Amino acid sequence: MKVLVAIKRVVDYNVKVRVKADQTGVDLANVKMAMNPFCEIAVEEAVRLKEKGVVSEIVVVTVGKKDAQEQLRTALALGADRAILVETEVEAQPLAIAKALKAIADKEGAKLVITGKQAIDGDNNQTGQMLAALMGASQGTFASKVEVAGDSVKVTREIDGGLQTVDLKLPAIVTTDLRLNEPRYASLPNIMKAKKKPLDTVTPADLGVDFTPRTKTLKVEPPADRKAGIKVKTVDELVDKLKNEAKVI
C-alpha cells in the first residue's frame, strides 16, 4: 500500500515570532524554519507502518516556496521514499492545498494520507478534513493510535475528555496528535542518502488547482499585552490578595 504524507515548512516552534511594524504579518526574515511538529509525527507514523510491512512506499508532499525542499529532504532522511513539491509563491490556503493534495493522491493511487492536525503558523486545523471531504473518504483526526488491518484502519482519536475509536474504510485520511508517536532523528548516513532520493516539482497549474486566496488578511497585530503583576511573599498574602483585591475566591 502506498501512503501519502503531507508536510509543511513553518517557523520553528521554539521561536517567539514578532509582528511586523506595518501589521502585514509576522517577521520571517532570518528566522529558523523547520518541519511542522505534527507533520514530523505524520512522517514517523508512515515510516513505522513501512517498517511493519503494512506500507510499501511513502510519498511525501508539500505545498510552498522552493525552500520547502529543505523539509522534504528532512522527511526523505527520516525514511520517506520520494518527494513532491507543489511550488507556489502564493500563500496557499487550506482548501487550495487540499485540492492539490487530492490531485496528487488520485494520481499516486494512495490509499492512506497522513498529515499533521494543524500547522503551528496558521493554526487552521483544516487541511486533512478538507482533503477527506474532497476525496469522499473517511477521516481519523487527532489520532493517538493507528492500526491498519486489511482494507480498513482503526484510529484512536483525542477528543474533549478522553479518547474515541473509529473504524475507517480505506481510502482514509489520518491527522496526527501529539501522543501518536515520538519522531526519530535522522542519522547522518540517512541524511546523505536522502540527497539522492527523487524530489519532483510540480506547479498548481499542472494539478489544475487555482491558488487564488479567498480569505484576505487585513492586518496582523500583537496580542493585547499582559503586564507582570506583583510578587507576594507568603501564602497568607496570596490568599488575602485573591480574596480582597482580585475578588476571585
Add this chain to the structure above:
Amino acid sequence: MAILVIAEHDNATVKGATLNTVTAAAKIGGDIHVLVAGAGCGAAAQAAAQIAGVAKVIAVDDAAYANQLPENMSKLIAGLAANYSHVLAPATANGKNFLPRVAALLDVEQISEIQEVVSADTFKRPVYAGNAIATVQSSDKVKVITVRPTGFDAAAATGGSAAVENAGAAGDTGVAKFVGEELAKSDRPELTAAKIVVSGGRGMQNGDNFKLLYALADKLGAGVGASRAAVDAGFVPNDMQVGQTGKVVAPGLYIAVGISGAIQHLAGMKDSKVIVAINKDEEAPIFQVADYGLVADLFAAVPELTGKL
C-alpha cells in the same frame, strides 16, 4: 440571511460551548437557527430552544448522527447551508472535526477559531499560538466559521422559546464506523468550562504529586490542567494539557504550579482574568504574565494554600 449554529451536545443536554457560539452569531447579526443532529436528541433540541436569541431549532434525529461522525455530519450540514449566510460551530474537538469538511463540500475556505467579530465578513483570530492576532476578511458566499468559546460570553441558557422543527437525515456514508469511547470520569469541572483552573508542570516531578493539585482544586471547585512538559513526561494524560497544542482556557482564576511558562503553554491560558504562579525559580517566564507570583517550593506552598482556603 440567517445564521446556522451547529450545537455541541450529548443528545440529552447542550454543551456550554454552544452558548458562546450563539453569542458570536448574535454579533454577526441575523436570525439564529441551531442544528441539533443526534440520535434520541429530543431533550437536547428542547434545551437548544430555550437559549436566548435562538429563532429556530432544527432537530435531525437519526442513527447516522449517534456519534456525530464527521462523514455524516458534514453531508447533512452542507445540504442545509445553502439557506444560510454563515455556518458556525464551536471550536471543540468535535466542531474542528466536521466543520472543515463542510467548508470543502461547499467549496469555501473555513475561518478557524475566531475570537472577535469585526463585521459580517471580517473576523479576528489568533495565529502563531496566539502570538499574533490576524484580522481576516472572507470573500466566500457562505462563511464557515469555528468559534473559540473563550472569546465570547455565553448566551443565557434559558429565556428563549424557539420552535423546534424536525428535518430529515442525509443518509449514512458508510465509510466510517464508531467503535467506542473512553471518557475520563471526574467530578471536577471540565477544563474549558471551569471558572477556576489549577495546572501543574514539570515541577510536579511525577503524576502522584498531582494529588496536591487535586486537593487544592477540590477546595476551589476548580478544574485541573497541566503543561505540555508534564504531559510529555507522562505525569498526566494529554486531555489535561493546556496550551497551543492542547486546550485553550480563559477562567476567572488560573493557578500555575511548577510551570515555567513556555510560549506554548502561555498561548493556552494567557487570556485568564487573574493568573497566579507558584514556582521556586524566580526567573521563570510565567512570572511575566502572572498577576500574583509566589516564589516558593510548591510542595510546601500548595498544601499551605489548600489549608488556608
